[in-house]
Amino acid sequence: MVEQSRRAAETLSRRALLSRAGLAGTAAAAAGSLPAAEPAAGADVAVPERTLAPGPAQLTLRVNGRPYPVDVEPRTTLLDALREELGLTGTKKGCNQGACGACTVLVDGRRVNSCLTLAVMQRGAEITTIEGLADGDGLHPVQQAFLEHDAFQCGYCTPGQIMSGTAVIAEGHAGSPEEVREWMSGNICRCGAYPNIVAAVCHAARDGRR
Helix, strand or coil: HHHCCCCCCCCHHHHHHHHHHHHHHCCCHHHHHCCCCCCCCCCCCCCCCCCCCCEEEEEEEEEEEEEEEEECHHHHHHHHHHHCCCCCCCCCCCCCCCCCCCCCCCCEEEECCCCCCHHHHHCCEEEHHHHHCCCCCCCCCCHHHHHHHHCCCCCCCCCHHHHHHHHHHHHHHCCCCCHHHHHHHCCCCCCCCHHHHHHHHHHHHCCHHH
């Protein structure tokens, strides 16, 4: 008899608990469907914070010896700023992942994949693109060597190859064909003109040492 009473009490407690939980859930759902109550006059109202999207950044890019004021989104890459904002389309967009080297430019004399760096990070830097290598009508020695050695086929990767080759010579890494291949391994030629590219860079390096 005592055992039956205990079980009955437990059953009643469980039912009461479930019933209360169901009522609470129903009340919460009903509250969510009702319009929020208007705050009392003069009461302090907490305004939720909003994250505002950043606007264009105003900066000056110094490219090929000239200043270019531009307004760009903070996420704009240097590659897109050069091509879309400045109209310097010699720098090519290849893989857009820093794997092919078609977008190579020089930033303060160093090789940079312009698709992997932001334009806003280049304030005060000296940027050189393929358009800035020639001296008027006179070609840069590496450009001339590429013509003499027929170091291109479709030509899409050629600007990046020339910029990289120019930097390799300046870095002192053009002492042999093997060294040139190693230090220019980040520049891909899908046409397979590598022998002529290496020959052109070595030729320009030898002329520079004379």
